[in-house]
Every structure is written in structure tokens, then in C-alpha cells.
Amino acid sequence: MSIKAQNPIGIIGAGTMGAGIAQAAANAGWPVKLYDVNQTLVDLAEESLVKRFERLVEKDRMTNEESRACQDRITTTIVLEDLSDCDLVIEAIVEDFDIKTIVLKQVGEYAPNAIIATNTSSLSVSELGSACGFSDRVVGMHFFNPAPIMPLVEVIRGEKTSDKAVQRATLLAEAWGKTVVQVADTPGFIVNRVARPYYLESWRIIEDGIATVDVVDDAMQSLGEFRMGPFMLTDLIGQDINVATTRSVWNRLGNPSRLAPSAKQESLVERGNLGRKSGCGAYAHDDKDHIVPAIITETREVEISDHLVTAINDFCLEASCTGGSMLDKYIFSRVLSGIINEAMWAVTEGVASPKDIDTAMKMGTNYPLGPLEWASRIGIEKVHRLLSALNETVSDDRFASPPFGTVSA
Ligand SMILES: NC(=O)c1ccc[n+]([C@@H]2O[C@H](COP(=O)([O-])OP(=O)(O)OC[C@H]3O[C@@H](n4cnc5c(N)ncnc54)[C@H](O)[C@@H]3O)[C@@H](O)[C@H]2O)c1
Structure with a gap:
């Protein structure tokens, strides 16, 4: 089944995500009504959208006529009631439960037949639905930044979300050229949860004094073919944003040791060292984007038992990562097995299917392979053997995996 552009799509919030979603919608031929709280904000969003479409013409990605047509499809408003003729409204306002609830309730009343999609990253879709009183019509549509470019949308079904709402959100995102994964309403959905060990296990390697940030980044890029190492990436995302996501997912999942925040990363944020945006x-980072490690790590020789060496070598061999030093292999296998483990827990807990988890991690974070594809390539027994050997080296049981056989990769 497919859908065609008819009624306008309403977008509430003309900030980073709202404006990006408006661009994606208009680009796909959809009329858009973009709302924000005052005229200055909608004017700014409109100016920025015009510039973006003009830039696409300069880069030969669209013609002048197409650019004008896209611009004409977007109208702005500061009157929420103007969205009453929309049959789907996407909310992309501040990440605040109470503010979102008020706005969702208002739009639900003004547009009584509209599906109401929330772009929340960290709040519960079910709780938002029940707080605003329109549980059946509220669905999660989690876009990634930059929304016009990132191909993934996580569609989240709240406890009482209707099939119609899920189907409509899915068809709409697909009609805009996005790849959709279906996710249960669980903390961090897929991407923000399964990606946590990429950062956290890397920070723990630093805390353990095993390697410096550049060595960890190099190991993950060279052995794992990750596009960016975890430290470079968290500097780009913002260490503060990364810490906030970790805290939110960890708290909402009931504080599992696997996802406990890193004290070292948190102290970096407390000192105002947020990454590229703060210069450190x-x-x-300097103006020319030259970088040097800013975290001093007094490294020590890692003691790895024979048993762990065998598990690491087997894991790396099957993952086709045969180059690199033993330290590189240790880093790569420790971080990657943490990611695979989180993906296995997510499958066990019914977050999403293995296929959707793999798709989400490849499209939402550019992983070269999905975690369960990796597990399948390596062999699930070897993954379990490594996790169990790593678990013997820690005191917090964080490499404990779902029982062997619960997840088949
Ligand atoms: N920025 C990201 O990378 C990203 C990625 C995925 C999802 N999200 C989610 O998208 C949502 C928006 O994030 P953002 O980064 O675009 O924020 P933003 O701060 O750039 O934009 C939020 C906009 O919402 C508007 N707003 C605030 N209160 C409002 C209200 N009562 N009514 C209407 N508009 C109001 C603000 O004026 C602002 O223009 C959040 O829920 C966030 O968690 C963000």
C-alpha cells in the first residue's frame, strides 16, 4: 500500500528537527504547515529553509522550479488551530513531558481525526498518549538529525496506539523515501539504546587505563570499519548530549550495570569540555579542525588471561579482523561484544526484531554491519564465549548475556 500527498502535514516546532522534517516532507511533494510559538521563530525557520533549498539548486540536486515548488509547499503559522485540517501532525518541540502533553492535547482537540506523531527521543509514547487523552492516535515517529538526509525513522507503537496510526506513520515515512523500523515503546527505542556500549565501553577502557582515546578510536575504525571512533563521535554529538542520553536510558531501564554512566565522561562535562562545540x-579541537587527545590516560599493560586471548582471537578471526595488535583486538572485541550483547537483550525484551535492529544501527548510526549480522558472521557461540570470558574480568557482571539459545543470530 502507498499514500499520496493530499492534506497538509502539520509540524509543531520549527527548530532543528521540525524544520528538517518540513524540508523532507516538502521535498517529497507534501504540503506542510509549520507551527511555532512566535513569528520570529517561524520567520527564522522559513529563511533557513529557503536557503537550504537554494543551496540544493546550487549543488545541482534540484532545479530552480523544484526549489520554488518546495518552498511554496511550506506555510508557517503561529496559530495551532490552523493545523485542524491536517490528518497527520508531527510534534517536534522541546523534550519536556508536561509541555508536550499540553500541546498534544490542544492539537488533538483542534484536529479530532488527526494521527499525532511525536518525535520524542527519550519520553514514553504510551505515557504521552495517555496524558494527553488520545492514546490511540499518538504514535512515535523518531527522525534522526539531519532529518532530510538521515534515512531512518523509528516508528514507535505505544501500548494503546491504533494499528491505523502505526500504519499511517509508516506509510508516510516510506513515501518520503525513509526506511522504517518498528519499535516497541521502550527506553532509547533501538538506536539510542543499542549504541550505548559503543561509547560506554570505550570510556571504561580509558577509565581502566588500558589505552588512550586516539588508540581506541583507531582500533574501532581500522578493525571495525566504524566511520568515526567513539571519542571523535561523542565530541561531535556533544559530550553533554551523549551523557544525557545515557542517563535517561540507564534510569528508564532500571539502572543495569551494562549501561551505567561513565564517571570520567560526566566529569568532563562538569568541567565544560563538551566536545567540538566548546573547543575541547x-x-x-582548533579552528582548522586539528585535534589532539585532551584526556591524559596513564596506560598500563593489560593482563589478559590465556582463556580471554583465545576468545578474542576467535571472535576477531570470525569477524574478519585479523590485522592490528593484541591491544587493538582487545579494544575492538570488548566494545563490539558490548554492542552485540545490548542488541541481544533488546531482542529478548521485545524491543524490535533482529532484522529491524540491524537496519536501525546501519541507517541510524552508519554502522558497517548490524550487531546481529556481526553475531551471525562470528557465530553466536563465540560471541557468548567472549562475553563470558570478559565477564570474569569485571566485578559488575555487565557482560552477562541473555541465556545462550534465546537469541539466534
Ligand atoms: N536534535 C536532535 O538531534 C534530535 C533527534 C531526534 C529527535 N529529537 C527530538 O525532537 C524534538 C525537538 O528537538 P530539536 O532539537 O528540534 O529542538 P529545538 O530546540 O531545535 O526546537 C524546538 C522548537 O520547539 C519550539 N517550542 C517550544 N515550546 C513549544 C511549544 N509549547 N509549542 C510549540 N513549539 C514549541 C521551540 O520554539 C523550538 O523552535 C525533541 O523532542 C527532541 O528530543 C531531536
């Missing part, structure tokens, strides 16, 4: 994070 895990690395010191």
Missing part, C-alpha cells in the same frame, strides 16, 4: 572534549 575527549580531544582539543
Whole structure:
């Protein structure tokens, strides 16, 4: 089944995400009504959208006529009631439960037949639905930044979300050229949860004094073919944003040791070292984007038992990562097995299917392979053997995996 552009799509919030979603919608031929709280904000969003479409013409990605047509499809408003003729409204306002609830309730009343999609990253879709009183019509549509470019949308079904709402959100995102994964309403959905060990296990390697940030980044890029190492990436995302997501997912999941925040990363944020935007994070960044590690790690020789060496070598061999030093392999296998483990827990807990988890991690974070594809390539027994060997080296049981056989990769 497919859908065609008819009624306008309403978008509430003309900030980073709202404006990006408006661009994606208009680009796909959809009329858009973009709302924000005052005229200055909607004017700014409109100016920025015009510039973006003009830039696409300069880059030969669209013609002048197409650019004008896209611009004409977007109208702005500061009157929420103007969205009453929309049959789907996407909310992209501040990440605040109470403010979102008020706005969702208002729009639900003004547009009594509209599906109401929330772009929340960290709040419960079910709780938002029940707080605003329109549980059946509220669905999660989690876009990624930049929304016009990132191909993934996580569609989240709240406890009482209707099939119609899920189907409509899915068809709409697909009609805009997005790849959709279906996710249960669980903390961090897929991407923000399964990606946590990429950062956290890397920070723990630093805390353990095993390697410096550049060595960890190099190991993950060279052995794992990750596009960006975890420290470079968290500097780009913002260490503060990364810490906030970790805290939110960890708290909402009931504080599992696997996802406990890193004290070292949190103290970096407390000192105002937020990454590229503040000039310093895990690395010191200069204007020309030259970087040098900014975290001093007194490294020590890692003691790895024979048993762990065998598990690491087997894991790396099957993952086709045969180059690199033993330290590189240790880093790569420790971080990657943490990600695979989180993906296995997510499958066990019914967050999403293995296929959707793999798709989400490849499209939402550019992983070269999905975690369960990796597990399948390596062999699930070897993954379990490594996790169990790593678990013997820690006191917090964080490499404990779902029982062998519960997840088949
Ligand atoms: N920025 C990201 O990378 C990202 C990625 C995925 C999801 N999200 C989610 O998208 C949502 C928006 O994030 P953002 O980064 O675009 O924020 P933003 O701060 O750039 O924009 C939020 C906009 O909402 C408007 N707003 C605030 N209160 C409002 C109200 N009562 N009514 C209407 N508009 C109001 C603000 O004026 C602002 O223009 C959040 O829920 C966030 O968690 C953000």
C-alpha cells in the first residue's frame, strides 16, 4: 500500500528537527504547515529553509522550479488551530513531558481525526498518549538529525496506539523515501539504546587505563570499519548530549550495570569540555579542525588471561579482523561484544526484531554491519564465549548475556 500527498502535514516546532522534517516532507511533494510559538521563530525557520533549498539548486540536486515548488509547499503559522485540517501532525518541540502533553492535547482537540506523531527521543509514547487523552492516535515517529538526509525513522507503537496510526506513520515515512523500523515503546527505542556500549565501553577502557582515546578510536575504525571512533563521535554529538542520553536510558531501564554512566565522561562535562562545540572534549579541537587527545590516560599493560586471548582471537578471526595488535583486538572485541550483547537483550525484551535492529544501527548510526549480522558472521557461540570470558574480568557482571539459545543470530 502507498499514500499520496493530499492534506497538509502539520509540524509543531520549527527548530532543528521540525524544520528538517518540513524540508523532507516538502521535498517529497507534501504540503506542510509549520507551527511555532512566535513569528520570529517561524520567520527564522522559513529563511533557513529557503536557503537550504537554494543551496540544493546550487549543488545541482534540484532545479530552480523544484526549489520554488518546495518552498511554496511550506506555510508557517503561529496559530495551532490552523493545523485542524491536517490528518497527520508531527510534534517536534522541546523534550519536556508536561509541555508536550499540553500541546498534544490542544492539537488533538483542534484536529479530532488527526494521527499525532511525536518525535520524542527519550519520553514514553504510551505515557504521552495517555496524558494527553488520545492514546490511540499518538504514535512515535523518531527522525534522526539531519532529518532530510538521515534515512531512518523509528516508528514507535505505544501500548494503546491504533494499528491505523502505526500504519499511517509508516506509510508516510516510506513515501518520503525513509526506511522504517518498528519499535516497541521502550527506553532509547533501538538506536539510542543499542549504541550505548559503543561509547560506554570505550570510556571504561580509558577509565581502566588500558589505552588512550586516539588508540581506541583507531582500533574501532581500522578493525571495525566504524566511520568515526567513539571519542571523535561523542565530541561531535556533544559530550553533554551523549551523557544525557545515557542517563535517561540507564534510569528508564532500571539502572543495569551494562549501561551505567561513565564517571570520567560526566566529569568532563562538569568541567565544560563538551566536545567540538566548546573547543575541547575527549580531544582539543582548533579552528582548522586539528585535534589532539585532551584526556591524559596513564596506560598500563593489560593482563589478559590465556582463556580471554583465545576468545578474542576467535571472535576477531570470525569477524574478519585479523590485522592490528593484541591491544587493538582487545579494544575492538570488548566494545563490539558490548554492542552485540545490548542488541541481544533488546531482542529478548521485545524491543524490535533482529532484522529491524540491524537496519536501525546501519541507517541510524552508519554502522558497517548490524550487531546481529556481526553475531551471525562470528557465530553466536563465540560471541557468548567472549562475553563470558570478559565477564570474569569485571566485578559488575555487565557482560552477562541473555541465556545462550534465546537469541539466534
Ligand atoms: N536534535 C536532535 O538531534 C534530535 C533527534 C531526534 C529527535 N529529537 C527530538 O525532537 C524534538 C525537538 O528537538 P530539536 O532539537 O528540534 O529542538 P529545538 O530546540 O531545535 O526546537 C524546538 C522548537 O520547539 C519550539 N517550542 C517550544 N515550546 C513549544 C511549544 N509549547 N509549542 C510549540 N513549539 C514549541 C521551540 O520554539 C523550538 O523552535 C525533541 O523532542 C527532541 O528530543 C531531536
